[in-house]
Amino acid sequence: MVETSSAKRMVLKQRPCPLIQCDAWERALAAFELALAREIGGALPMQVGGIAGRGDLKVVRAGPRRFWIFPRERSSTIASEIPPELGCSLDLSEGRIRIEVSTPDLRDVVSKCLAIDWDRTLGVATFSSLHRIPVMFTRSSERDGAFVVPRSFARSISEWLEECQ
């Protein structure tokens, strides 16, 4: 974990980001959702950007037929039993970094990063571009948020965030 604290009021933490991506084939979506829901032991989010939680897992609907599963620890067993005729899974745990941001100015910081409606971001995952880089943003409160970013851009984005205050 890399932690930086800007001279102002922002604390940034970089953490590894265990992530399993699951894709459904178009004509097998319903069966795929059933199989995946059974495997993670809970209902899947219905809307793109929706988040469902079950124990140590968080499931985000990243697209109409795509789910991102965030386990607390990296695992090779999650979603490994999806039948190939329904869809597939892919471990993306090495390629993403989670940048956690804590600041009372989070709304202002986010407005300088993403074209998203702040009032509609609580409890949902927003897929957008930050300085032209694809990221996923979530926030749990007025001051705590997290960006899931491609590993190769993590340092560049951290610097950008630090200077957004």
Place this chain on the structure above:
Amino acid sequence: MTPTEKRFASGGYLDRSQVLKFTFDGRQYEGFKGDTLAAALLANGVSLVGRSFKYHRPRGILSAGAEEPNALVTVGTGARREPNLPATMLELASGLEAASQNNWPSLRFDVQSVNSLFGPLLSSGFYYKTFMGPSRRAWMFYEHFIRKAAGLGKATTLPDPDVYDSRDDFTDVAVVGSGAAGLSAARAAAQAGARVLLIEQDFEIGGRLLSEPAGAAWLRAMRTELEEMANVRIMRRTTAFGLYDGNTLGLIEDADPFAGPVMAAARKTFTLLRAQSIVFATGAIERPMVFSNNDRPGVMLNSAIRTYVNRYAVLPDRNVVIATADDSAYLTAFDLLARGARVTIADARPLAEPTLLAKAKQMGAEVHLATNVADVKGKYTVTGVVLAGKSGTAGVSCDLVGMSAGWSPVLHLTSHQGVKPVYRPEIDAFVPGQLPETQFVAGGAGGSLSISAAVAEGASAGRAAAAVAGKVGVVAEAPALEIEETAGATTVYKPIFGQRKAFVDFQMDVTLDDIQLAHREGYESVEHLKRYTTLGMGTDQGKTSNINALKVMAKLRGISIPEAGTTTFRPPYTPVPIGAVAGRATGHHFRPYRLTPIHDWHTANRAQMLEVGLWMRPWFFEACGTDVNTAYVNEMRLVRSTAGIMDISTLGKIDIQGPDAAAFLDRVYANGFASLKVGRARYGVMLRDDGIVFDDGTTTRLGENRFFMTTSTAKAADVLSWLEFLLDTAWQDLRVSVSSVSDEWAGMSVAGPQSAKILAAAFPDIDFSNEALPHMGLAEGAFKDSPLRIIRLSYSGECAYEIYVGASNGENAWRDLIDVGAAYGLKPYGVEALGALRIEKGHVAGPEIDGRTTLSDLGMGRMVAKRSGYVGEALSHREAFQAANRQRLVGLKSIEPGKRLRGGALLFAPGEPLQGHGRGRMTSITYSPELDCYIGLGLLAADFKGDEVVASYPMKNEVVRARVVSPVFLDPAGERMHG
């Protein structure tokens, strides 16, 4: 009047407890918090503030808002010098340093004011007519001097030290303008339950109400109510400068000069605001009249005089002539009379509202109906006017002239998306046309000059705008606003011809005569008129001039005003600094950068880094030489003789999965992939739809339904988008998933005769024999807790392996290989050597796959000889691609010792004149230590018969003879890489 007599002891929206010191042209003055620079200058008796653009005529303050064409000043010094700022919009702050523009040696004595004497010569088109000869290039000579003579302020050339921000914002209802209509709209929308953003370009909210003493209590109450509403945000000092698709407004916000040190906050902030609905309450701008010398300092818009009197508590002067074609000017006259001024009213109309006339006379004003100002006397200040009425002309002494020729609704924003303004003759003004269902207009912007009507319209628009966002809560009626109102324009003001130096566009020095000349010369369309005379092309964008100009043109052409039409309104409404649009994306943050998992090792081990796209890659390592030319040759020797290791993490990497993955790749690649065996890799080439080569790379079959594709670094994102596009549109039936895994894997290539031994030592669990892992074979395993893939591939022509390991262990794997390989002479090499090695081997890359070449051009036609059904196949058979002179890939070898070839050089046959595009071009070059000469790849016409070309590089005036050879310079049988 002395300066102290100009400022009232009380009244206005000023904080007299905060005395602010500022300078203008080096002289110190004082003003109050709440002043603009213009107000403070007037309060200090400064009426001469600038020189005009072309004639260098003395100019004063015309208006009190963003429409100001005359009082443009430069603020700040050194790196913070900013020119062309209207003094009427500059919030006074302590320490502000302002200077007049476009004069030398001083504002009062400006040498170039001699231009005014040549006014008749300097008419529209003068420069283009006069400076045509003696040669075609003469204009290039004259232009420098002409531009130096004409102009506005000078921008600094020093780097800007300030910070700018760029941000995004969202709201349900955006209300642009905080006058009576805007405040009412914001309140109604907020009460209905919508999130409201109120945008005001001024530092005070209130708009025209700030000039209405009777509206002060209403304004105060409304402001308090809005400020207390949780769902209302107010942006002061913010101009909505453009309207774009999807109800997106471009906003530019100035920093609050009283909020703290300028450096602490962004100097300006650019905001892209997305609103579900918009209320345009942008008000109206008063139009000037057109008469001789109407540009003299001391000639102002009547509404501006009223603003200076009531908002800023400044009496610009005491002896006033009010010229008008509009009832609203009487309110200015009344306020002046109440402050003890002597007022003469010259009303151009034969009749005026009797109650206004009676009140004016009762308060002591002299009123002349059917009377116009014919001329203004004075140079640096007004000393009098000549009035022309029914009984002839008469001189009247005065020191201030107000003028009003009606009002122009501010419809710039509503017009930015192509909504044509509509002329309403009863108010002699253009108003917005039919707006989309999510946009509304209220108040002066829609032509309603009555403040009580604006309040009602605002409330209605606010409710409707909230409803668009689904908010329909109960809206209480707005408090009543008791205010003296006038009827506005009751007749159409028409400029009178035959007046000299009667300015229509003050900023661009365009006069009535100029428009008449344009008409005589055939520039009749308003768009042509604009471009010929430069009317409306100043920083004020003709806010005060455009309507008068088109009225003049309409009259000259004998057509109606709507027939003459308006010019096109385009963003920005007011100037926007480029720095604000860029925000923080400058310097280090101009664009994001990408680092490989091994980046820190490279920088710690004296790699010279190079930006390749967004990636930072090792260019060369100083261990092999301190300059690139030495280092890359040594690194090439290293790879050819022992082994080198290269960071290839930047390659595009795509995971392809699904039951139809093989069929998908079979269509995507021009060469077949369905037959590729599990555990084997294949080189593949993709075409675009049009048959041109798109990208190349290798794809490895990991399992029956799973592939690992690599692309070039440059095309990684394009290839992924292309694959997704095909699956989403053309082949929705295919069960295939594609995902970028470029960040997932660290990649490194070990190449050279010792590579197999090094890998065997580094990964003892894997068999690296030719039988177990042949060329284009795959081995999988684990490295620490990360997956490991090793593919035997060669880009350099040597026996080589691409090692992919989970990104989190990339640097560990690299270090291990370096440590183990040291005993075999392994060292890292950079992209310069990589590029050179591939040229020796004849591999094509970006310079050859340049969006113009086909498979046949690149010598790969045979790869697809018997195939069909792949992307790009149909159009690859086009006749043009089979032309005999089509340029094809060749190798080129310098045959002049000591002379180098150059990428981009043009190829000619020996003896041919070195003109035109030649017979081909050099695409890639390198020095080859193996051949001890410069070699290169090139594209040369297929019907070129000789075996020798002349490579001409005009940029350096170099000519080199080269032999045409096979593009594979090294090991054509591939013995090295097959080991």
